[in-house]
Amino acid sequence: MATQHSRSAARLMMAPAVILLLGWMLVPLTMTLYFSFKKYLPMRGGDLGWVGFENYIRFVTSSSFWPSVVTTLTIVGGVLLITVVLGIFLAILLNQPMWGQGIVRILVIAPFFVMPTVSALVWKNMFMDPNYGLLSYLWEFFGAQPVEWLSKASMTSIITIVSWQWLPFATLILLTAIQSLDSEQLEAAEMDGASAPKRFAYITLPHLGRAITVVILIQTIFLLSIFAEIFVTTGGAFGTKTLSYLIFQRVLESQNVGLGSAGGVYAIILANIVAIFLMRIVGKNLDA
Amino acid sequence: MGRITLDKVTKSFGDVNVIPPLDLTINDGEFVVFVGPSGCGKSTLLRLIAGLEDVTSGQIRIDGEDATNLPPAKRKLAMVFQSYALYPHMSVRKNIAFPMKMAGVDEAEQKKRIEAAAKALNLTDYLDRRPGQLSGGQRQRVAIGRAIVREPSAFLFDEPLSNLDAALRVNMRLEISELHNQLETTMIYVTHDQVEAMTMADKIVVLRAGHIEQVGSPLELYRAPRNKFVAGFIGSPKMNFIEGAVAQQHGAETIGIRPEHITASETDGMWSGKVGVAEHLGSDTFLHVHDSGLAETITVRVNGEFSLRHGDTVYLTPEMDKVHKFDAQGLRFE
Amino acid sequence: MARAVTTNRKIINTAVAWGIGLLVFFPILWTILTSFKTEAQAIADPPIFLGFDWTLENYAVVMERSDYGKYLWNSIVIAGGSTILGIIIAVPAAWSMAFVPSKKTKDILLWMLSTKMLPAVGVLYPIYLLFIKMGILDSKIGLVIVLMLINLPIIVWMLYTYFKEIPGEILEAARMDGASLKEEVIYILTPMAIPGIASTLLLNVILAWNEAFWTLNLTAAKAAPLTAFIASYSSPEGLFYAKLSAASTMAIAPILILGWFSQKQLVSGLTFGAVK
Numbered sequence: 001m002a003t004q005h006s007r008s009a010a011r012l013m014m015a016p017a018v019i020l021l022l023g024w025m026l027v028p029l030t031m032t033l034y035f036s037f038k039k040y041l042p043m044r045g046g047d048l049g050w051v052g053f054e055n056y057i058r059f060v061t062s063s064s065f066w067p068s069v070v071t072t073l074t075i076v077g078g079v080l081l082i083t084v085v086l087g088i089f090l091a092i093l094l095n096q097p098m099w100g101q102g103i104v105r106i107l108v109i110a111p112f113f114v115m116p117t118v119s120a121l122v123w124k125n126m127f128m129d130p131n132y133g134l135l136s137y138l139w140e141f142f143g144a145q146p147v148e149w150l151s152k153a154s155m156t157s158i159i160t161i162v163s164w165q166w167l168p169f170a171t172l173i174l175l176t177a178i179q180s181l182d183s184e185q186l187e188a189a190e191m192d193g194a195s196a197p198k199r200f201a202y203i204t205l206p207h208l209g210r211a212i213t214v215v216i217l218i219q220t221i222f223l224l225s226i227f228a229e230i231f232v233t234t235g236g237a238f239g240t241k242t243l244s245y246l247i248f249q250r251v252l253e254s255q256n257v258g259l260g261s262a263g264g265v266y267a268i269i270l271a272n273i274v275a276i277f278l279m280r281i282v283g284k285n286l287d288a
Numbered sequence: 289m290g291r292i293t294l295d296k297v298t299k300s301f302g303d304v305n306v307i308p309p310l311d312l313t314i315n316d317g318e319f320v321v322f323v324g325p326s327g328c329g330k331s332t333l334l335r336l337i338a339g340l341e342d343v344t345s346g347q348i349r350i351d352g353e354d355a356t357n358l359p360p361a362k363r364k365l366a367m368v369f370q371s372y373a374l375y376p377h378m379s380v381r382k383n384i385a386f387p388m389k390m391a392g393v394d395e396a397e398q399k400k401r402i403e404a405a406a407k408a409l410n411l412t413d414y415l416d417r418r419p420g421q422l423s424g425g426q427r428q429r430v431a432i433g434r435a436i437v438r439e440p441s442a443f444l445f446d447e448p449l450s451n452l453d454a455a456l457r458v459n460m461r462l463e464i465s466e467l468h469n470q471l472e473t474t475m476i477y478v479t480h481d482q483v484e485a486m487t488m489a490d491k492i493v494v495l496r497a498g499h500i501e502q503v504g505s506p507l508e509l510y511r512a513p514r515n516k517f518v519a520g521f522i523g524s525p526k527m528n529f530i531e532g533a534v535a536q537q538h539g540a541e542t543i544g545i546r547p548e549h550i551t552a553s554e555t556d557g558m559w560s561g562k563v564g565v566a567e568h569l570g571s572d573t574f575l576h577v578h579d580s581g582l583a584e585t586i587t588v589r590v591n592g593e594f595s596l597r598h599g600d601t602v603y604l605t606p607e608m609d610k611v612h613k614f615d616a617q618g619l620r621f622e
Numbered sequence: 623m624a625r626a627v628t629t630n631r632k633i634i635n636t637a638v639a640w641g642i643g644l645l646v647f648f649p650i651l652w653t654i655l656t657s658f659k660t661e662a663q664a665i666a667d668p669p670i671f672l673g674f675d676w677t678l679e680n681y682a683v684v685m686e687r688s689d690y691g692k693y694l695w696n697s698i699v700i701a702g703g704s705t706i707l708g709i710i711i712a713v714p715a716a717w718s719m720a721f722v723p724s725k726k727t728k729d730i731l732l733w734m735l736s737t738k739m740l741p742a743v744g745v746l747y748p749i750y751l752l753f754i755k756m757g758i759l760d761s762k763i764g765l766v767i768v769l770m771l772i773n774l775p776i777i778v779w780m781l782y783t784y785f786k787e788i789p790g791e792i793l794e795a796a797r798m799d800g801a802s803l804k805e806e807v808i809y810i811l812t813p814m815a816i817p818g819i820a821s822t823l824l825l826n827v828i829l830a831w832n833e834a835f836w837t838l839n840l841t842a843a844k845a846a847p848l849t850a851f852i853a854s855y856s857s858p859e860g861l862f863y864a865k866l867s868a869a870s871t872m873a874i875a876p877i878l879i880l881g882w883f884s885q886k887q888l889v890s891g892l893t894f895g896a897v898k
Binding site: 031099108112115126134233244260 | 646649740746856863874882
Binding site for chain 2: 789791792794795796797798799800801802805809810813814
């Protein structure tokens, strides 16, 4: 619904954003692809020629690859499980009538606004430190031996920290979804004789289905690339080296750009698979 | 001045041809109503005149000048939208002033015209409110006020009453007609409601699928509809159409009789049938007659106190000189 | 229609919700409390909750020792600059998509969002290299550009959603009233879109403020913002809990406050409208 004049103006006005993003996507992507087929060691001789798929093969066959995949999946899976389950519980709880609902909501959401380096450091030192951490006082108080969290229970620790950061996101989105549930539907189900657990299973949970999917997809994309939380706490040691941390180390620490780039291509492909599902949901919503 | 001429105007959206070549002349000072079922292209036609859509081919002339490629702002037309399209962040006063501000009218003149419009539209007490604080009818008046102060050569109305409740709609209908009598400016009014068309128009343009089916005064359309479509669209309740043997007696494929041109009797008449639903409006009663052997339902208007009940037999007699005859193509002939 | 709930039920709800809320918030609360303790009290056994000698000393030490002001300023410039630049570029684009949609609009929008999914680590080296070549490694302008680009899809998306809510008829009315495209944008669209633009601004400042991949990898001494400032505390040095807490509190306080205002935008902004 527009005239020719406004249509050409529109194209012109869209150009800067489109061109910038196109450049932002294509230039580095092409470079990563280019490097991934090269033996490229900036500190040790630079560009040492084409090597075909060697980097791709070496990346996958290196002894750190499979552990990093397992670590990545464990962190992503663990955090998703904790945040979604607790998120549903919290969303339902926060949707109940109570005093000071607004304040409780603020308390629950707050961790999302804490910068990752801060939350990682605070947890590492003030809670998980085996000597002075609050958790070790707690353990001692109950007569247990304090745990060396970040070295002995490193994965549990990382998953705890990251879950704490992302629980607000899951809660907030699920709460929004629950609030959009027409209460007449629940009342109709109640009139039809459905008990509270049945109402949850047959009305509330299906209504939340899409929101849960969105939470899972978006969190997956962000969780696949968590960085600061590991950088600041374990530095990738004690079995906490994720795929993206491995790539980071290959590129910046051991300065093997070719190998790291091949890993980067794997990461991009992985993220795109998740992204396709997410985009489908978003796209459907655009039509509606 | 406000003479608008459309010359072989067409409009396509992509491959879809919404308006086939169309010619129409709207004379200065006329109140013209575009009426038709939804999707007939009446709003598109109005937007073409407004300049909010480009014509695909053809020419639009306003007061003799080619306006085909003029932007809306330069056409000296004012439009009242279905949603009123008031600027929510501006007071009523600023809403009304906006077109004058754009045209660079000086402050004193602006003030004078705002006050005159506010007085005419009963908005004086509301000038400093925001549109959000007004009722539907008041918003409608503000939209009209914003159109008046521009002193346009023609007003365009796009289904302006469809968001109002029934009582208010009747009121606003009168007010707009009143306004037209005062200003004597050309008005083009789009509606799907044939009652609005009949009561307000000097000239009605009946549209179907982008085609003009007929142009004429309300009574011309009522008395001599050009075809079955117009005959069925104009008039309420709808004209009864009868096919088959009865039509052939009149030498026609189909005959049409308006409900008000049939008399009903409890004792005798030309046709008989059973009373289905009787709608009592007080002043009139509409009988829906079944089993007459003519058509599934024949609607008859009788006087208010007619007291037949559901299932009673009723006898019907048409006024012969008011029977419309249609040929196989649906065109009316004498 | 809300129904009356028994007071007992409400009391239980309230108690459970506040309990959990405080538990989730506790690490932040503890950090804030610790920042007012002395270093010795910060590691006291058993831990002290409120009965300590409140002091502002830690803040003074942190400010003095680590040039906190510089990091803060870098954070403000980077978060603010990237967001404002992003909005300037995104407003016309979102306007076009919302008011002059074509068949391609949806695809362009989805494609823009998909660039957001690109894992940063996959393009770390190319960006690093380009930054060296262009001489903008460890510069504020470099980070402004990168953060603008990674948040541009969200900014376009959010503005598009807000603009879509402005009825097209109002803009057409302005056109009929004689407004040019420029006047239409200045007098009608912008004032109506200000709440939307403001919340977009807010959410993106938060996201840029907390961004901790590019800010850690593309800065050193000169352009490092607060994320990097805090990361420098990762190697312990004697008694430092109270100082760490003070530094952390200063880094998160402004954003916590902004964040509380942006709860609603957070949902639509981060889910690309998939959840309303």
